[in-house]
Amino acid sequence: MLIGTANEGRYVLDYPITQWAFACVVAGAVIGLLLNIPMVTQDQGYLPAYVAAAGLTRADPATVSRPLAVAVHHGTALVAALLYGAVVAGLSVVLPTAVSLNGVPLIPHIVGIAGISAFIYYFFARIAMPRFGGSVRDDADEIIRQWALTAFIFGTALALFIPVLVTWL
Template sequence: MLIGTAGKGKHVLEYPISQWAFVCVVAGAFVGLLLNIPMVTQDEGYLPAHVAAAGLTRTDPAAVGRPLAVVVHHGTALVAALLYGAVVAGLSSVLPTAVSLNGVPLIPHIVGAAGVTAFIYYFFVRVAMPRFGGSVRDDADEIIQQWALTAFIFGTALALFIPVLVTWM
């Protein structure tokens, strides 16, 4: 089953839904690994991931171990990439799709990457940090700035990597 209406003369996603989901999972895993670089090089380190893990475990971020924070960090990248994939698949049926990047419609791709980036930033700032920041709330401004940079890098890397990855599939 192909996503969209490629058979009707309209250029949309040219991949079966299972293949598209696989591409998104692989891209999420790759970009999640790539994000380890800014996470370990910034002053606040993995604190955003500790805050997110604190929300899942209902503990203080200081009590969250590094292994759990890393798992949550990488799990978030996978879920965000799948969310991107769902957004692109959905938008491919309603937005112009005449221009594509290796079969990925350009406008849905850009809107999907930007939308998911904004969502993960907004969710962290409005939900995770205020509710689960605990002992690190005093550093909220620095942690949020780091999260903004990390979210931007995630969205940009995903937007660049997906069109490359589909050529290998």
């Protein structure tokens, strides 16, 4: 991974927004697939995805189908990656962009990763689980801890993958 300055290369705002969005969608799809590994190896597995799907369908998590839970899991990864892309593009206007990782401005990238990771954890822990946990509320503490790990893995993977992926733009 190359570290450079914006004067030596391109930074996010130099990419057409469609290319930047495409890179974020690809990253979200790949990372969503990779997140299957920690989710199936944890004790509570896909329960966060079932809770999120329950919120969308207004059903109890125990009645949500596995295909819907998996679709919500992967859809969430796509939306979170696009939200990260929007945050980075917006922050690139107001924060310093002189230092970059393969064309991704470092400070907006770090702030975007931290912000999106914190947001997806907070949204699940404070909104989705309390409102839509239904029959799995008794395991809420364990499910939220496992979601924290998944959110951290998502952020770390996105932080590493995006600067590599944009080199292929």
